[in-house]
Amino acid sequence: MSTELGVRSAVVVAPPVVDRKVRQRRSWLPALLRTVVGRSAAIVVLLAVWEAAPRLGLVDRTFLPPLSEVLRAWWGLLDGGRLGENARASLVRSFSGFGLAVGIGVPLGLLIGWYRPLAELLSPLLELFRNTAALALLPVFVLVLGIGETSKIAIVLYACLWPILLNTISAVRTVDPTLLRLARSLDLSPLRLFQKVILPASVPVVFTGIRLAGAVSILVLVAAEMVGAKAGLGYLINASQYNFAIPQMYAGILTISVIGVAFNQLLLAIERRLTAWRPGPPTS
Incomplete structure (x- = not known):
């Protein structure tokens, strides 16, 4: 029982x-x-x-067609292969320039931020170029490098380099002094101090520059593709405007917006992965 x-x-x-x-x-x-x-x-x-x-007649539908018409035009461009071809050309140029900027800007920024004499030597040059708009130099890039792929990748590289470089320099210089004193009290060598303290603490600010550069890479490229390009989303938008194919023009603009948001979310996911040790996740 x-x-x-x-x-x-x-x-x-x-x-x-x-x-x-x-x-x-x-x-x-x-x-x-x-x-x-x-x-x-x-x-x-x-x-x-x-x-x-x-x-409803609130705006002239000739210049701003309804979203449904734009989506039909977008599907027509996608089905005909034009959208994929132009988007592919833009993404190759944008990612090439962006990747080169990351590969150059992050190591150079860490070096300049870590070695004060080098920073003092290059500071005037950095101030000069950081205040020179990339699009203002577009005619120079076209004259020197031609109207082919090289000039477009170079202008993206130039535009993306400065947010990455300057944020990386700032990240190294603004590491918490308490962490540095604690690390030095452990008799860490300068190389180990850089690897164990400076580099991990710099990642969030460095990624802020990388995310800014990701947005810049697409915006600057679209403007560059409107000059002397035969493919790309900027070329598609410009050609649609000239041919008065307004729905197709908005379809190209919408595609750029979606690509920009997707690229930013990808960078944000990588940032979260690399800064998982932080108490709060980064915000978009």
Whole structure:
């Protein structure tokens, strides 16, 4: 009899696993829905206004067609292969210049930030070039390097280099002095100090520059492709404007926006992975 009561009490006390999982699912589903709705509400409103304003006559639909027409034009460009061809050309140029800027800017910024004499030597030159807009030098790049791929990759490289370089220099110089004193008290060599303290502490600020450069790489390239290019999203937008194919023009602009957001989210995910030790995740 006592054994039977013990079994019954065990059955009663033991929490059902299925019910616990259901409760957990119910607890995070509303939070997830609130996050998705909160992040997408403004975009949904913008798209709804874009669709409704031309149809209600609030704006001239000749110059701002409804979103549905733009999406049909976008699908036509994608189905015909033009969108993929031009997007591919832009992405190759943009990623090439951006990758070269990261490969040059991060090591050079770490070096300049770490060695004060080198920083003092190069400071006037850095101030001169950082205040010279990349698009202002576009004619110079075209004259020197021609209208081919080299000039477009070079202008992206130049535009992306400065956010990465300057943020990297700032990251090294603004490392918490307490960390440096603690590391020096452990008799770490300068190389170990750089590897174990300076470099990890600099990653968040360095990635801020990299994310800024990611946005710049696309914007500057689109402007460069409007001059002497035969492929690319900038060329597609410019040609559509000249041919008065306004829905196709907006389709190209929409494609650039989506690529920019996707690229930023990719960089943000990499940043989160590399700075997982930090107490709070970076914000987009």
